[in-house]
Amino acid sequence: MASHRRPKQSSQAYTAMVTATAAAAVAVSAQSASADPLPDPNKKGVQAQVDRLYEQATQAVEKYNGAKEKAGVLQKEVDALQDTAARKRSGLNDLRTRLGSIAAAQYRSGGLDASVQLLLTSDPDGYLDKASFLDQLSAQQVDALEQYQSQQRDLQQQRGQALEKLKDLQDTRKELGDKKKEIQGKLAEAQRLLNTMTAEERAARSAEDERANRSSERVELGNEGSASQRAAAAFEAAKSRVGMPYVWGASGPNSFDCSGLTSWAFNQAGVSIPRTSQDQANAGTRINSLSALKPGDLIIMRTDLSHVGFYAGNGQILHSPKPGAQVRYESIERSGMPFMWGVRIG
Structure with missing residues (x-):
């Protein structure tokens, strides 16, 4: 059987590793857990309590990771919907300008029809539902009005979808914050318990971890x-x-x-x-x-x-x-x- 040997690390990498490991084990910076062995339910004392807290923290970490991944996906979807809505808004403004030109031409040729005023100032859907008004417009004008109506509906739909995604994103970000607090709380409590251990007990725990690391080099x-x-x-x-x-x-x-x-x-x-x-x-x-x-x-x-x-x-x-x-x-x-x-x- 082949024996694994861990490659040597540079002193800089080793220093960084030791610093990061100490930070993870000591405080609640923004860094800590995801998988500790299940403690013996019959085992008593600080060691068992710390192990249980680490396990609970690691379980919360995976939920945190899931919420973080979901938040990233939702943010991309919100950005895409908002970009699409902005493009539709721009197209709608261009079409509105065309309708303004139609209205101006009507005014020069004999006055602005009241139905066109209604369209430009309020509700194109209501306007288009009145078939008698359509008889007064050319095919080109009707086409422009129908495009305006369709694009306005699309814009409203895009805005509605964006608002729903934004709400989901806000809820997911709240979940992220809650999970982060939960993880930090578990780790802080574990550290508090570790601080109650005697120097001899802490040394024994450190030695156990070091033995696990050393045995990894000779596996x-x-x-x-x-x-x-x-x-x-x-x-x-x-x-x-x-x-x-x-x-x-x-x-x-x-x-x-x-x-x-x-x-x-x-x-x-x-x-x-x-x-x-x-x-x-x-x-x-x-x-x-x-x-x-x-x-x-x-x-x-x-x-x-x-x-x-x-x-x-x-x-x-x-x-x-x-x-x-x-x-x-x-x-x-x-x-x-x-x-x-x-x-x-x-």
Whole structure:
């Protein structure tokens, strides 16, 4: 079996990694969680409470990521609708100018018809419904009036659609703010609890994380190939990020949450996949058995599908696990998170 060795990092990159990791683990900047092992429900004490808070924060992170992605889509739709409405408004103004010319010509030839006055000042629909008035206009004039009526209706429809999208966007942005507060609250409470631990307890926790990071450098992955060239390319990209810090809401290139790592890696392979773990769970062909997975397949973890990583071979997952941790390899069995299914991207 082949042994994985993490590439050496420059001192500058290492300093940045340490700084970012410390910031993620210590405070509520705008950075923190997406996937910690499920704590033992029978375990008591501060350690278990911190683990539960981290898990709750990571679950909220994926909802935050989903709301952020939705907000981006809605903003593009609103911009497109507003651009279309602006073009229609411009065309309507041009047509109104033409109608003004018709009215001026009528006035010079014998006075402005009251029906044309009604059209230009208020309701063209009501005007066109009066067939007796149409008899007084030429075919060209009628065509201009009908165009005006049609474009005015289109403009009203575009404005209505834009207003609906704007409301959706406002609601989604509120959801974003709520999720951000929830995440920050969970992390702040976790930090408060960590601060109550003795120096010996904190040292033991740090040592446990460091052991996990070191064991990642010596992991045996085996020699099994990926199911496709794209999966292989994405997996290679993810492997190049080993040692990068976990940061909630981050999608690379130097920090990641769980789904940020997988979406970034596939993007490097020229494949666009959804941003959240829940959406990635349905992004390709489902693989129900761990034994059927190949390196580069996605692994969906937890019953709420709130964690995702790459299958790395030999029972290992490559993932960005939790606040204060780094992108690393870890035994799926020992991760403490239930395996739901794998996803093969083609």
